[in-house]
Structures are given as structure tokens and as C-alpha cells.
Amino acid sequence: MRILEGQGVTKYFGGLAAVSNMDFHVDQGEIVGLIGPNGAGKTTLFNLISAALPLSSGEIRFKGQKLNGLKPHQICKMGVSRTFQETKIFGNMPVFQNVLVGAFFGSPNRVPAEDAAREVTQALEFVELSAMSATPVKDLTLVNQKRVEVARALATKPELLLLDELMAGLNFTEISEAMELVIKIRDTGITIFMVEHVMKAIMGICERIMALHHGEKIAEGTCQEIACNKTVIDVYLGEETHAGS
Amino acid sequence: MDITRFISTHRKLLLVGVPFLIILVFLATLPLYGGFYYTRLLTTILMYVVLSVSWAMFSGFTGYMSLAPAAFFGVGIYTMGFLQNTLPFPVIIPIGGLLSFLLALLVGLVTLRLRGIYFTIFTFGLVVFMSEVVAALESDLFGRVGQHINPLPNETIFYAMLVTAVATVFAIYFIRRSRLGLAMLSIGGNEEAAAHMGVNTTRVKVLTFAISAAFMGLAGVIMAPVKVYIDPRIAFSLSYSFMPILMSVFGGMGQFYGPVVGAIIFAYLEKTLRGQFPQYFMLGFGIILILVILFLPNGIAGLVSKVQDKLGGVIAKLRKGGEAEQHANT
Numbered sequence: 106m107r108i109l110e111g112q113g114v115t116k117y118f119g120g121l122a123a124v125s126n127m128d129f130h131v132d133q134g135e136i137v138g139l140i141g142p143n144g145a146g147k148t149t150l151f152n153l154i155s156a157a158l159p160l161s162s163g164e165i166r167f168k169g170q171k172l173n174g175l176k177p178h179q180i181c182k183m184g185v186s187r188t189f190q191e192t193k194i195f196g197n198m199p200v201f202q203n204v205l206v207g208a209f210f211g212s213p214n215r216v217p218a219e220d221a222a223r224e225v226t227q228a229l230e231f232v233e234l235s236a237m238s239a240t241p242v243k244d245l246t247l248v249n250q251k252r253v254e255v256a257r258a259l260a261t262k263p264e265l266l267l268l269d270e271l272m273a274g275l276n277f278t279e280i281s282e283a284m285e286l287v288i289k290i291r292d293t294g295i296t297i298f299m300v301e302h303v304m305k306a307i308m309g310i311c312e313r314i315m316a317l318h319h320g321e322k323i324a325e326g327t328c329q330e331i332a333c334n335k336t337v338i339d340v341y342l343g344e345e346t347h348a349g350s
Numbered sequence: 351m352d353i354t355r356f357i358s359t360h361r362k363l364l365l366v367g368v369p370f371l372i373i374l375v376f377l378a379t380l381p382l383y384g385g386f387y388y389t390r391l392l393t394t395i396l397m398y399v400v401l402s403v404s405w406a407m408f409s410g411f412t413g414y415m416s417l418a419p420a421a422f423f424g425v426g427i428y429t430m431g432f433l434q435n436t437l438p439f440p441v442i443i444p445i446g447g448l449l450s451f452l453l454a455l456l457v458g459l460v461t462l463r464l465r466g467i468y469f470t471i472f473t474f475g476l477v478v479f480m481s482e483v484v485a486a487l488e489s490d491l492f493g494r495v496g497q498h499i500n501p502l503p504n505e506t507i508f509y510a511m512l513v514t515a516v517a518t519v520f521a522i523y524f525i526r527r528s529r530l531g532l533a534m535l536s537i538g539g540n541e542e543a544a545a546h547m548g549v550n551t552t553r554v555k556v557l558t559f560a561i562s563a564a565f566m567g568l569a570g571v572i573m574a575p576v577k578v579y580i581d582p583r584i585a586f587s588l589s590y591s592f593m594p595i596l597m598s599v600f601g602g603m604g605q606f607y608g609p610v611v612g613a614i615i616f617a618y619l620e621k622t623l624r625g626q627f628p629q630y631f632m633l634g635f636g637i638i639l640i641l642v643i644l645f646l647p648n649g650i651a652g653l654v655s656k657v658q659d660k661l662g663g664v665i666a667k668l669r670k671g672g673e674a675e676q677h678a679n680t
Contacts, residue, residue, distance in 0.1 A: 155546055157542065157545075157546070176545070176550075177542075177545040177546045178545050178546075178547075178548045178549055178550045178551070180546075181545075181546055181547060181548040182548050186546070186547075187546055189542075189543065193540045193542055193543035194539070194540065194543065195535065195536050195538075195539025195540055195543065195544075196539060196540075197535075197539060198535060198536070198539055202532065202535070205532060206532060206533070206536045206544065206547050206549065207547045207548070209529050209532060209533075209548075210529075210533065210547055210548035210549045210550075211547055211548040212548070257543075257547060258547075261547060261548055
């Protein structure tokens with residue numbers, strides 16, 4: 106079943122088409138990767154899905170429902186959550202409160218305080234941050250701040266999770282842990298759509314990959330197909346990466 | 351229920367509640383022995399408590415620096431000016447609050463999409479704009495600008511202000527602990543992230559901006575008789591915008607009592623210093639504020655928490671030391 110579907114998705118910044126007439130879909134239960142050089146339009150596409158930016162034309166559907174014209178908080182309540190390329194945390198608030206925001210406001214119905222607190226505890230256990238629940242988030246390391254973002258997104262009870270460069274800036278061990286975390290999230294039944302530059306990660310966990318260039322989809326397929334795709338190698342991967350994967 | 355158990359389970363509530371009750375009893379009985387001067391002084395202090403707490407209620411949480419308190423305060427004052435001969439005082443008070451609430455609702459819907467300095471500039475403009483509007487309205491209605499306000503008993507004004515101040519402090523105390531407070535804090539932390547986590551940021555901002563404005567309007571109505579004579583320049587004086595900010599920053603916005611403490615200290619200093627050093631007292635305020643921002647960025651409340659942390663650390667260390675010693679002995 107297609108959980109997310111885009112048709113003719115287009116976004117202009119002035120005269121520049123950041124995303125141009127793109128069709129795409131994500132199936133339920135999949136881990137889909139989105140790759141491409143800087144400026145290809147990956148984050149813009151995420152911003153269009155989560156309504157941080159309005160569409161210039163085209164339409165995006167989530168579980169068959171049109172998302173056009175909705176506000177970010179409405180998209181979130183429908184079951185689409187996200188993390189950010191540059192972490193956007195509530196720095197002065199403790200970890201627990203950060204995640205509590207997601208638990209309280211992410212559901213379409215009013216969540217009782219006890220349920221919200223339980224969800225936060227679970228989400229923090231899930232990302233292995235329980236020990237730091239009272240620490241202000243600005244005092245955490247980058248990898249832990251990213252985990253807070255994931256926990257916060259999970260607390261909104263999403264069906265689709267958009268991960269924008271979760272691995273950027275992490276070291277090798279942290280990347281492996283993050284990969285395990287992504288798979289663990291998918292195993293709870295949440296569909297994942299992720300932008301990533303770390304090829305090892307994307308090739309390791311994605312079932313399907315889309316490659317963007319200049320706002321257009323230049324290739325789509327399994328990891329193997331993408332890694333051998335001539336256009337993708339030319340514009341993005343380069344010869345060595347190709348050989349390495 | 352067992353009394354020691356009650357104390358231990360409600361310790362935090364008692365720590366806040368008992369001093370609060372003592373202060374309240376002291377304040378409520380003040381007109382009996384305080385005399386005219388002290389009652390008037392406390393009315394002014396309470397007015398500043400209302401203004402700075404209600405300012406912190408919106409700006410302190412969301413990080414949107416509003417310079418609009420003077421506009422809402424002035425609306426309150428002029429509600430009294432326009433209605434004093436038609437309606438009784440207790441009826442005008444809520445009307446003033448309601449008018450400020452509605453004005454803030456309208457302004458908020460239009461301007462709260464502005465961020466940072468643009469919002470601040472707009473709210474600054476609002477004060478000037480309201481002053482002009484009221485001047486035009488007054489000269490149309492009465493054929494002149496400026497009017498006298500009928501005097502009211504000192505105690506009546508004092509008690510009205512006391513009730514408003516208590517209501518404002520209660521409001522900020524409960525908002526801090528509510529979902530609304532969490533939503534506002536998240537907006538102050540990162541508005542975009544808050545929106546993506548399901549917070550209806552526009553609604554939260556407009557609603558709290560209007561609630562905080564309502565308290566300012568109430569204070570305006572009550573303060574009008576103290577002024578005796580009002581004109582738009584007096585009613586919409588920008589110092590009613592700047593003083594609450596100074597007081598909140600000085601007191602610290604990390605705790606609900608910060609703006610209260612700041613308002614009490616600053617209002618007292620203003621009242622007493624203005625009499626003794628009319629030329630220099632603003633200079634003194636400026637210096638105090640600079641020192642506070644440099645050395646106490648979280649204000650007095652921040653200092654208190656810091657000292658608490660330090661003391662807590664020392665006590666924990668002593669305890670640990672004691673335990674270690676016991677272990678060593680056994």
C-alpha cells in the first residue's frame with residue numbers, strides 16, 4: 106500500500122525550480138532513501154511533505170488524503186513526523202520536556218498527562234537516552250541531540266518518519282548505532298523516508314533509493330541498481346564509491 | 351491525614367504556598383495600618399507586578415519581545431476615561447481587560463507571523479498608533495484632549511489592584527505548569543520544530559498575547575484614578591512598556607517569581623529614588639540593568655537557583671563524605 110504519494114510535485118524559489126515536476130511514492134513499511142548532491146532538492150522535498158514550505162504545483166497524498174494547504178502541525182497530527190538536517194531542539198528544556206512536546210501535541214486527540222509521560226519514557230528508552238532525561242538538551246553531544254529529535258518525533262506516534270541526514274557529523278560507531286536504530290524503528294511498523302549522504306548507511310538499510318539532481322528524479326531502484334546506475338555515478342557517487350559499494 | 355506525611359508529600363506546594371499566604375495576609379490588611387503613603391506605594395508596586403508578570407507570561411516564554419504593554423495599559427486607562435460617568439468602577443475594570451484582550455487578538459492575528467525584531471518594532475508602533483487614535487477619538491467625542499478622572503477611595507484602588515496582581519501571579523504559575531506553557535516554551539526554543547511536533551503555533555501565540563494583554567488592560571483601568579488627570583501622552587507613556595521589561599530581566603524569567611521580585615524591587619526604587627534624585631535615578635537604573643545583564647544573565651531568580659545548586663552540591667558532598675567515613679569505620 107502506498108502510504109505517501111507525490112504527483113508533479115514542484116517548488117520554485119523565484120525562477121529556480123528546487124523540485125521540478127516530481128512523481129514519487131513510499132510504500133507502507135519500507136525504508137526509502139533519498140540521495141543526491143548538495144542543492145539537489147532533497148531537504149526541499151521533505152519541507153514540502155511536512156508543509157514547512159507550500160507547493161508551487163502538484164499534489165502530495167498521505168494515505169490517500171491530500172496534504173496540500175495543510176499546516177505543519179496538522180500534518181504532524183495526521184501521522185507524519187520528521188527530524189531536521191540541522192538539529193532543531195528546544196535547547197534550554199530538559200530532554201524529557203523536549204520529547205513531551207511531541208507526546209502532548211503530536212496526536213489528533215487530547216493525550217492525558219500520564220499517557221504522555223509514559224510515551225516519553227518509552228521513546229527515551231527506545232533511543233537509549235533514559236539516563237539523561239533531566240539534562241538540558243543544549244548540553245548534549247550532537248549524536249544525543251539527534252536522538253532527542255528522533256525520540257521527539259516518535260512520541261508524536263507517526264506512521265511515516267522523515268529523517269533528514271540523521272547520520273551527518275557522526276563517527277563510525279555512531280553511524281552503525283544509528284543504522285540499527287533506524288531498522289528498529291521500522292520494525293515497530295513505522296515507514297521511513299530518509300535523506301542521507303553516508304553511503305554505507307543508505308546502502309546498508311534502504312530497500313529502495315531515489316536519486317535527485319537539480320530538482321529532478323534521475324534514478325530509482327534497489328541499492329544495487331542505484332550503485333551501478335551510470336547517471337548517478339556521474340553526478341553524485343563518483344567512480345571510487347561505486348567500486349567500494 | 352497524618353500531618354508529617356502531608357508536609358512531606360506536599361513539600362513543594364507548601365514552600366510556595368505558605369510564604370505566599372503570609373504575604374497575602376500582610377498585603378490585605380495593609381490599608382488598616384499603612385496609611386495613605388504606603389497604600390499608594392504598594393498600589394504602584396502591584397501595578398508593576400501585574401505589568402511585568404503579564405509581559406513575562408507572553409514574551410518570557412515565547413521569546414517574542416513585545417513593547418506593547420503601554421498600548422494595552424493605555425487602553426485600560428482610557429476605558430476608564432470614556433466610561434467613568436456612565437458605568438460603575440467594578441464594571442469598567444473587566445471592560446478594560448476585555449478591550450485590551452480584543453485589541454491584542456486582532457493585532458496578534460495580523461502580526462504574530464512577524465518574527466524577531468520586526469515584531470518588536472510593530473508592537474512599538476502600536477503604542478504610538480493607539481495614542482494617536484485615542485487622541486483623535488477624544489477630541490471628536492469631547493472637543494478636547496485630556497481629561498480629569500474622578501477620585502476614588504484609596505482602599506478601593508488598592509484592593510482592586512491586589513486582586514488583579516494575585517490573579518496575574520496565579521495565571522503565570524499555572525500556565526508554567528500547563529500544556530499551554532510547554533507549547534509556549536517550545537515556541538521560544540524553536541518555533542519551526544514546535545510546529546512540526548504538532549503545536550498550533552499561531553493559536554498559542556495569539557491566545558497568550560491576548561491573555562497577557564487583558565491583565566495589562568485591567569491594571570490600566572484601576573490605575574486611572576491614581577493619575578487624576580490623563581491625556582494620551584500620559585496614558586500611553588512608553589515607560590509602561592520598558593519598565594516591565596527591565597523588571598522581568600532584572601528579576602529573571604526562569605522562575606515564575608522572577609518578574610514579581612524584579613517588579614517589587616524596581617518599583618520601590620523608582621518611587622523612592624525619583625523623589626530624592628529626580629535627575630539621576632534613570633541613570634542608576636541603566637547601570638543596574640547593565641550590571642545584571644553582564645553578571646546575572648538569568649536575573650535574581652537565576653542567582654537563587656545557582657546558590658541552591660551550589661548548596662545542594664555541598665550538602666550532597668558532606669553526606670557522601672559522612673557515608674564514606676562510616677564505611678571506612680565499619
